[in-house]
Amino acid sequence: MIKTVEDILLQFQIPGSISTLISHIILIGLLVVISFLANYIAKRYLIRALEFLVSKTKSHWDNLMVEKGVFHHLSLLAPAYVFYVGIPLVFPENALVQSMVQRIILSFMTLIGVIVS
Numbered sequence: 001m002i003k004t005v006e007d008i009l010l011q012f013q014i015p016g017s018i019s020t021l022i023s024h025i026i027l028i029g030l031l032v033v034i035s036f037l038a039n040y041i042a043k044r045y046l047i048r049a050l051e052f053l054v055s056k057t058k059s060h061w062d063n064l065m066v067e068k069g070v071f072h073h074l075s076l077l078a079p080a081y082v083f084y085v086g087i088p089l090v091f092p093e094n095a096l097v098q099s100m101v102q103r104i105i106l107s108f109m110t111l112i113g114v115i116v117s
Helices: 002-011 016-055 061-067 070-074 077-090 095-116
Strands: none
Touching: 002 016, 016 061, 016 070, 016 077, 061 070, 070 095, 077 095
């Protein structure tokens, strides 16, 4: 994916090193937009569907999960997952950056799990 963006920028006669930097910025921006979209979908539709399903059950523990906002906290995992999956597409040539960013994302996801529990 990075190569495609670089090729498009090179067609506009942007030098190679600058086109690489700009293509990384563009793809990170695209990841941010997709993660906002994932967060919106998770909060708008997924949580509402879960709350509807919870209201139809007879057990009480799931009602407590809704009251405590567990599903709202878990919805933060959607944008984090988008970044986790998307980072290798943004930095395919740099395994160190991929590994570092993915570890930070996994730490964030673990923190969300600890906060929820």
